Amino acid sequence: MSSGSAIRGSRIGSSPMRPDERTEPAPRRQVSYFCAAGHDSRIWFAAEVTAPETWDCPRCGQPAGLDQERPPGRLRAEPYKSHLAYVKERRSEEDGEAILAEALANLRRRRGR
Structure with a gap:
């Protein structure tokens, strides 16, 4: 016999699976970075944050920049x-x-x- 006050499948401090209808997510924007290997990485940043000039490419680990025509060079291994x-x-x-x-x-x- 289970306790009458327990809710099955939940834990203390758990949150709902989907966002609450009364709240809205923080404003954000997507920034594209391009590496020398030709990868295009799209990274989300908060709207008020200045995006960094370079970002490590998630696919190859090389530096990626904001300019698609002139991406940063490869790191010397x-x-x-x-x-x-x-x-x-x-x-x-x-x-x-x-x-x-x-x-x-x-x-x-x-x-x-």
Whole structure:
């Protein structure tokens, strides 16, 4: 037997599925962005907001602009760098040898050699 005050299929704080007839949505406008790959993306903004000059294309991730004739160029893809490549950019060969020698000396001292 169910409780008489419970409404089946609802939860506390739930809202109606469709907008209320007594309210109207906030004013908005649609802005078209164009990327170098030829994609046309339509993004909705609030009516009082100034649309940004560039937007990331949802399809390819490249920058998209407002001008269809002159879309922004593609981003230069940086090659993947390993952790070692970044370390080699910051340290010289001599620095690496000195750090290694210091670490080995500390290790040998802790082990009692």
